[in-house]
Structures are given as structure tokens and as C-alpha cells.
Amino acid sequence: xxxKNTKDKIIxxxxxxxxxxxxxxVSVAEICRNAGVSNGVIxxxxxxxxxxxxYLLNLLLEYIEExxxxxxxxxxxxxxxxxxxxxxxxxxxxxxxxxxxxxGQFRFPEYxxxxxxxxxxxxSDIFNKKISxxxxxxxxxxxxxxxxxxxxxxxxxxxxxxKKYLLNGFFDYKLNDLEKxxxxxxxxxxxxxxxxxSKLLDSGIxxxxxxxxxxxxxxxxxxxxxxxxxxxxxxxxxxxxxxxEIVKIIGKxxxxxxxxxxxxxxxxxxxxxxNIYNFIxxxxxxxNYYLILREAEFVVNKEVVEYYNFYEKMYKKLFExxxxxxxxxxxxxxxxxxxxxxxxxxxxxxxxxxxxxxxxFSKYLSNGIKxx
Numbered sequence: 001x002x003x004k005n006t007k008d009k010i011i012x013x014x015x016x017x018x019x020x021x022x023x024x025x026v027s028v029a030e031i032c033r034n035a036g037v038s039n040g041v042i043x044x045x046x047x048x049x050x051x052x053x054x055y056l057l058n059l060l061l062e063y064i065e066e067x068x069x070x071x072x073x074x075x076x077x078x079x080x081x082x083x084x085x086x087x088x089x090x091x092x093x094x095x096x097x098x099x100x101x102x103x104g105q106f107r108f109p110e111y112x113x114x115x116x117x118x119x120x121x122x123x124s125d126i127f128n129k130k131i132s133x134x135x136x137x138x139x140x141x142x143x144x145x146x147x148x149x150x151x152x153x154x155x156x157x158x159x160x161x162x163k164k165y166l167l168n169g170f171f172d173y174k175l176n177d178l179e180k181x182x183x184x185x186x187x188x189x190x191x192x193x194x195x196x197x198s199k200l201l202d203s204g205i206x207x208x209x210x211x212x213x214x215x216x217x218x219x220x221x222x223x224x225x226x227x228x229x230x231x232x233x234x235x236x237x238x239x240x241x242x243x244x245e246i247v248k249i250i251g252k253x254x255x256x257x258x259x260x261x262x263x264x265x266x267x268x269x270x271x272x273x274x275n276i277y278n279f280i281x282x283x284x285x286x287x288n289y290y291l292i293l294r295e296a297e298f299v300v301n302k303e304v305v306e307y308y309n310f311y312e313k314m315y316k317k318l319f320e321x322x323x324x325x326x327x328x329x330x331x332x333x334x335x336x337x338x339x340x341x342x343x344x345x346x347x348x349x350x351x352x353x354x355x356x357x358x359x360x361f362s363k364y365l366s367n368g369i370k371x372x
Contacts, residue, residue: 007045009035011059014052019096022298023053023103024214057104057111060097061118064090068122077370079126081163084143088159091147098151106294109347127369133350134357137341138364139166145336146329149308155332165333169368173269175359181270182355185261185278187285188253197235199225204246209288213243213295240300247296247303250289251310257282258314268322269365272334273358275318279338280345280354290346311335 013035017026028049032039046052067086073079091098105112119140123131146162149155175181203224207216218239222232236242261278262271283290297304315331324330341361345351 006037006041009037010042010045010052011055014056015096015100018053018056018103019099022214023049023107028052053100053104054108054111056097056100057108060094060101061111061114063094063097064115065118068118071122071126076127077163077167080139080166080369083122083126084163087143088147088150091151095151098148102148103298112343112348132360133344134360134364135369137337137344138361139369141340142166142333142336145339146332149332155328159329161326161329162333165330165368167368167370169364169366170330171269171272171366173267174366175270175273175362176267177265177270178359180263181266181274182277183263185257185281188256188260190253196225196227196231200227200232200235200242201246201249204242205249205288205292208243208246208292208295213239213292213299218242243292243296244300244303246292247300247307250286250293251307253286254279254282254289255310255314268318269362271318272365273362275314275334276338276341276361277354277358280342283342284346287346290342308335311338 010031013031014026017031017034026049028042029039031049031052032042042052046055067090068083071079071086072082101111101115105115116136120131120136123136123139142162142165146155146159150159200221203221204216207220207224218229218232221242222229232242236245258275258278261274263274266274293304293307312328312331312335315334316327319327319330341351341357345354345357351357
């Protein structure tokens with residue numbers, strides 16, 4: 001048996017399985033069976049499942065580093081265009097590895113940091129300067145999010161204007177009323193519901209947030225809520241269906257919070273900054289909600305896509321009220337800002353003060369990146 005061919009079969013099998021199923025649900029035996037090799041053979045190449053998974057994460061990182069190391073163009077604008085096109089190409093051509101990496105960045109955050117370092121270096125080379133946190137997130141958040149949405153058919157509008165917006169900015173406004181803009185939002189107090197279904201869902205939110213979806217069983221949920229396992233199955237067909245219901249609850253609470261704390265008198269730029277600010281504060285307060293949503297992406301993806309679709313609709317409506325064109329593209333750009341600023345602020349802790357960050361960020365939204 002050819003060793004190289006055997007290793008390649010194992011790698012191909014792992015890519016196929018990990019891109020379709022959550023890490024926890026894939027076994028070494030399944031990878032071997034799918035590759036058509038015996039169980040013992042895999043250990044000649046990989047110590048365990050985690051090592052295989054991390055090998056795949058590094059495969060994508062190496063590919064990204066290679067493809068972005070040489071950019072075409074004589075100006076920063078031309079190089080940025082080439083960089084954007086290459087990221088789009090990666091999202092399409094390496095879709096399976098990108099899918100695996102999305103779980104990997106959640107499960108093993110050090111790989112997101114490695115990717116961040118690659119992107120930081122590339123941007124520094126493009127603009128011949130050290131890139132700040134604000135500049136990094138201004139440029140990479142929409143590139144990454146829009147490409148992912150497009151690759152997974154959640155975004156069907158052309159994305160050719162993305163570079164134009166990043167270079168020139170989005171608004172002809174400035175932040176004027178900082179006191180109102182950063183005024184304390186109102187957190188909604190929901191009436192306590194003692195119904196059995198609500199108690200089970202509250203227990204699920206608590207346990208999934210603290211321990212993770214796959215580390216919590218139905219027995220754990222019912223024990224926490226004070227019911228029998230049989231009671232759970234009277235209300236839910238499965239644990240996945242239960243998680244879908246939780247995603248809907250989190251989505252509704254986030255919608256209610258953002259809608260309640262909009263301020264109509266703000267100018268368009270201020271309204272956008274206010275939305276991002278409120279989004280960050282909401283998920284900082286309900287830190288576990290964000291963890292549940294990220295994990296749910298790999299379990300009940302359809303429901304999570306609907307969750308993101310709400311934010312797309314929210315921003316689309318805002319940009320329509322500003323009389324902008326390209327509303328769907330713009331909406332996804334700003335959902336991307338929510339997502340990645342949220343990760344860097346809440347989890348990676350790369351944003352010490354969200355107010356200071358957003359004040360600086362607003363200047364790029366107004367002026368673009370062309371001036372740096």
C-alpha cells in the first residue's frame with residue numbers, strides 16, 4: 001500500500017466528514033471507514049482526531065498565506081482589489097476547508113489568531129505601514145463575512161462594489177451627538193414564565209452556555225429544570241429541535257433590544273454606530289448567547305442563517321431609509337462588522353474600549369481607507 005496515497009485518502013476523508021459534521025460527531029473509525037483504510041493505519045500519520053483536525057486548519061492557513069503573499073498591482077488600491085478577489089476565490093474553491101476553519105476558529109481560537117496575523121501582514125504590505133486594530137476590522141470584517149455569505153448562497157447580490165466602499169467610505173456624516181449616541185441602552189426585563197417549556201428552555205440556555213451543546217444531555221437539562229426526561233419529549237422531538245428553539249429565543253431578545261434602543265434623531269452614521277454599540281453591549285451582558293449561536297452554526301445551521309438574515313433585513317431597512325443603493329450588499333457588510341467586532345471585543349479582548357474604538361472606526365466609515 002502506497003503511504004502517500006493512504007495519507008491523502010485519510011486527509012480527503014477527514015475534509016469530507018469535518019466539512020459536513022461537527023467535530024464532536026466525527027470519529028477516527030468513521031474517517032478510516034470513509035477512506036477505505038483499516039483503523040490502525042491512521043495512527044501512522046496522525047496521533048488522534050484533534051491532530052487530524054488541526055492539520056486541516058493548517059492546510060488552509062498555508063494556502064491563504066501562499067496565495068496572498070504576492071499581490072498584483074502598482075498601487076494600494078490595485079493590491080487591495082487583488083487581495084479581495086483572492087479571498088473570494090479561497091471562499092469558493094476551498095469551501096470545505098473554510099467550513100472546517102469556521103468551527104476551528106471557535107474551538108481552537110489560536111488558529112483565528114494565526115489567520116489574523118497573516119491578514120495583518122498582508123494589509124501592512126499593501127499599505128506600507130503598520131495596520132491598527134480599527135483598520136484591520138474596517139477592511140477584513142466585510143471581506144470575510146460577505147465572501148462567506150456569498151460562498152454559501154446566502155448572498156446573491158453582486159459584490160463588485162465592496163472595494164469601492166472600503167476605499168471611499170459609506171457616509172458624508174460625522175459623529176455630532178456623542179452623549180446621545182453612547183447613552184445607556186435599556187435592557188428589557190421579560191416577565192418570568194413558569195410554564196414547563198419555558199423552564200426547560202431556560203435550563204438549556206444556562207447549560208449550553210456554560211458547558212457547550214455536546215457536553216450537555218437531555219437528562220442534564222431536565223434535572224436542572226426539575227422535570228423527567230419524558231416531559232422533555234412531550235414538548236420536543238429532539239435535542240436539535242430544542243436548540244433551534246433556543247436560537248429563536250436569542251434572536252428575538254436581540255431584535256427586541258436593538259429595536260427598543262434605536263434613536264431616530266441620529267444621523268445615518270450615528271445610527272449605524274449606535275447599532276454596533278448596542279449589539280456589543282447586548283452580547284457582553286449575555287456572553288453565553290454568543291457562544292450558543294456560534295456552536296449552533298454547526299448543529300442547526302438553517303436556524304442560525306435565519307438569525308443572520310434578521311440583521312441583514314435590519315440594516316437593509318436602515319440603508320433604504322438613507323436612500324442608498326446596493327442595500328443588500330451594504331447590509332451584509334455591516335452584519336460582518338457586527339460579527340467580527342463582536343468577536344474581537346467580547347472574546348479576543350483586542351478592543352479595550354468599545355467607545356474609543358467606534359469613534360475611530362466612524363472616521364473610516366466616513367472617509368474610507370484611501371487616505372492612509
